[in-house]
Amino acid sequence: MNFNQSKYRITYEAFSKFSSKLSKAETLEEVSKLTLTNLKYFFNYHSISIKSITRNHQLCFSFSINKADFYYEKLGLNIFEKRLFERKVPIYEELRENDISTLTNFDLPVLEEAKIYASYFDYGSTKACVSIISDENRKFGMDDVEILRLLTDAFVSKTRQIRLKSELEEKNEEFKNAIQEIDVKNKQIESIVDTQKAIIKIRTKNILDKNKQLVSILQSISHNLQEPLSRILGLLDLSEGVSKDEFIVDILPYLKESATDLDIIFKDLVKKNAEDIKLLSKENDE
Amino acid sequence: MQKILSFSQKKMTNSLKKIPTIFLVDDQKITNFINKKLIENSKIKGEIFDFINPLKALRKISQLQPSHILLDLNMPQINGWEFLEEMKKNNLKSKVIIVTSSDSPLDRERAKDFEQVVGYKTKPLSEEKIKKIFNQ
Missing domain, CATH: 1.10.287 (Helix Hairpins)
Structure with a gap:
């Protein structure tokens, strides 16, 4: 078994555990915490943001190595996300120092040869943009794209389920009232x-x-x-x-x-x- | 018991031989006048006494022993019903004909409670009505 093969095995085992825990999560808070503790087992990164976008609103999750944050946003796509929406082709390029602060809310350490990987996912009524900032010390490579795709699928599907459930409860409440x-x-x-x-x-x-x-x-x-x-x-x-x-x-x-x-x-x-x-x-x- | 019976029989035969006595009891003297005339015109034999005060009439019953009493119901001193109650209480047996301007079925029904009441006539009386009363 070579290094790559063993790395895959460990990663997929970690993802499988994450996946089963995720299915039990009931709140966006839980999803956020659970994702933060597991992200480091999937790939290297400095910061990652996952935006799921529907007709009505935009749900943003941001993660650094040790912090997580999520919020609803009315509008506001960064330049990379705008490009993704237009072309629907993944972006993998070097990141200028000035752009970093527009991409993340967290204070990142000084990065060496910072890079961005951003990808667009289409789930019908929900679209998702994922962008990852990495560098030479924590390098996100093209061989991590597959696990990122699996993560995004599971993540978006779960957050959508929670959102719909809470909307349903809201409606029920309105109905009761x-x-x-x-x-x-x-x-x-x-x-x-x-x-x-x-x-x-x-x-x-x-x-x-x-x-x-x-x-x-x-x-x-x-x-x-x-x-x-x-x-x-x-x-x-x-x-x-x-x-x-x-x-x-x-x-x-x-x-x-x-x-x-x-x-x-x-x-x-x-x-x-x-x-x-x-x-x-x-x-x-x- | 027999004594009492023979006494009352004797009294009855006596009263039959005598000219009967008739009482007219109505607080309206004109009504009494009319009824008196009607009785006279009808050739009814009898000595007529008219009273506009029913209490006075009551007091005279035992003395004059009237065979018939023409009694109004609506009178100020005592009404006809009270008059009948008094008669009952004092065991006065004269035949009573109620003569009233009320044709109320309730009053007609109530009249049946008194066995001495033998007729119920509405005003005004006529010779025909008088004859019916006294030929009973």
């Missing part, structure tokens, strides 16, 4: 309906009470009017069988008295009922 809101509104509506029902019940009872009062007023009217009226009818009935003199002496004064009684009662009723009706309509207004 919406349901809660609907619940609250329903209860409000129910209470409004209940109040209305109670009001209708009270109003209906009031109307029934008023109707009863009106019926009793009517009964008293008819009874009070009936009494003198029946006298008048009785007197008229009697008058058919009597002489003119007898009528004038015995019956006519009674007729007159009864008619007067009827008139008094009638006037009194009209007055009294006008008051009652006024009172009823006043109560209704309240």
Whole structure:
């Protein structure tokens, strides 16, 4: 077994362990930490950045030898990434001192013959740009490209899964909130309906009470009017069988008295009922 | 017991021989006048006493032993129902004909509670109604 073969074996074993741990990670934090501790077993580098880009946002991970960082970014591709997006061809070239600070947030040691390797990956709706800064002391070579590809595949797929999961949870939360809101509104509506029902019940009872009062007023009217009226009818009935003199002496004064009684009662009723009706309509207004 | 029975029989025969006594009880003197005339016109034999105060009528029942009482329901001192209760309490057995301007089914129903009530007539009375009452 030569050196290269044993190096591959160790690297792939390390990647396989990394891979199985990665599959269990649940947060971007965990992914970031796990990647930082394992990167050094895959290849040499000074700094590496992995950007996964979707239509809505851009998720950036940066790693140095001992530090890791990740954040969402709205825009901003560096010059190498711009080139990658245009040409979709990997870049492997020497890096000028001035460009280093634009590529990494970390303070790197003084580099000897710094180089950049950058590559573009297409995962359908998600695109990824990976750029690696290396130098003579920590050299990233073309034979490391294959393991980088495997790493990027696993990494992007995992971060996308976590992102979708959190979006789903957010949506679920929104959905729950919406349901809660609907619940609250329903209860409000129910209470409004209940109040209305109670009001209708009270109003209906009031109307029934008023109707009863009106019926009793009517009964008293008819009874009070009936009494003198029946006298008048009785007197008229009697008058058919009597002489003119007898009528004038015995019956006519009674007729007159009864008619007067009827008139008094009638006037009194009209007055009294006008008051009652006024009172009823006043109560209704309240 | 037999004594009481024979006594009451004797009394009944006595009252039949005598001209019957009729009470008119109505707080309206005109109504009493009308009913008195109607009874006279109907050739009903009887001595008529009219009362506008029912309490006075009650006091006179045991003394004058009327065979018939024409009773109004709606009166200020005591109403017809109270009058009937008093009669019941004092075991006064005259036949009562209620004469009222109320044609209420409730009142008609209530009248059945008193066995001395033999008729229920609405005002105004007529000769025809009078004849029906006294030929019963």
